Amino acid sequence: xxxxxxxxxxxxxxxxxxxxxxxxxxxxxxxxxxxxxxxxxxxxxxxxxxxxxxxxxxxxxxxxxxxxxxxxxxxxxxxxxxxxxxxxxxxxxxx
Numbered sequence: 601x602x603x604x605x606x607x608x609x610x611x612x613x614x615x616x617x618x619x620x621x622x623x624x625x626x627x628x629x630x631x632x633x634x635x636x637x638x639x640x641x642x643x644x645x646x647x648x649x650x651x652x653x654x655x656x657x658x659x660x661x662x663x664x665x666x667x668x669x670x671x672x673x674x675x676x677x678x679x680x681x682x683x684x685x686x687x688x689x690x691x692x693x694x695x
Contacts, residue, residue: 636691645691652687656680 636644660676 648691652684656683
């Protein structure tokens with residue numbers, strides 16, 4: 601008896617279940633919060649900073665020949681640390 605009722609309402613129930621998952625369970629805020637808490641958050645921050653550092657190094661090699669003023673290692677390190685600080689700040693603000 602009940603099986604027939606479920607089959608008849610299955611599309612409605614599936615739609616409601618999907619809506620609940622989308623709006624209440626799997627929100628971007630919940631996903632970000634879950635991924636950035638505790639040790640997982642520390643690992644994620646380290647990974648983001650390491651990848652950002654790699655990308656900066658890679659892209660610096662491409663743009664270094666462009667400026668008319670030669671950039672010193674000290675200037676490049678300062679710029680790189682400034683960019684990494686911005687990345688870290690943006691990450692922690694999302695938490």
